[in-house]
Amino acid sequence: MSTGALQPLPPLRTRWLGQQHEHHESLPSTNDRALAWVDARHGALVTADAQSHGRGRHGRSWHSPPGANLYASIVLRPPPVQARRPGLALAVGLGLHAALSRRVDGVGLRWPNDVVVAGRKLAGILCEARWQGEAAHVVVGFGIDVLPQPWPPELAAIATSLAQHAEHPIDRATVLVEVLEALEPCLDDFFAGGFAAVRERYEASCVSLGRPGWITDADGSRREVLPVALDADGALLVRGDHEGLVRIDAGELLPAP
């Protein structure tokens, strides 16, 4: 099974996404490089074959061994109004979902921004932004586990890779191009109309809805919730005990045991 080199990429049919591309054998973190790339154009792409300090959400590290997976970050330079819109990472998840669903069956979105298959995590998204006055430098980073690999013990029961579910050999570069081509229209929709423009599609792919889950709040406390829908800005709507629907703006949602 070929891992495929990430440079040069196969032909990329996007208008603006990934047309400027910098590839590295290894980086501390593609997000860090993309945040530091001050003259990158809107849509510029940073990839690496390995990361020494890959970052995940909630201060976690991101498992980034060489050659097995995709580690990519995109620089976005939206106008301030668009940069402040919530739900960007969810729209990115939708793009990843569209592309990865072409490769394997049963891909779903776990709110807010995990891509999962068979209950295990396949990809994660980390959005970060720096502001200089009113100019936003937004970075969208995503990691996709592509090839089978020895997982560290803490991931063995919760992570999976595309190749473990695919019928055909998987090539990292082809997957990356497919992701970029699926992501561009999702980002166009998001920047034009905010999360509301992609909400229906997100809900249709969201495996969190209608299933009891454990939400971990910012202060670390956990409670069981029943997610039923997404609000227009991407917040999770859960059914409360007595009241109607309750909004959850951020947090980590895991299936109830």
Ligand code: BTN
């Ligand atoms: C998560 O699910 O916790 C988000 C994981 C995001 C990982 C990617 S890999 C490429 C980019 N560079 C990083 O350091 N993190 C993101």
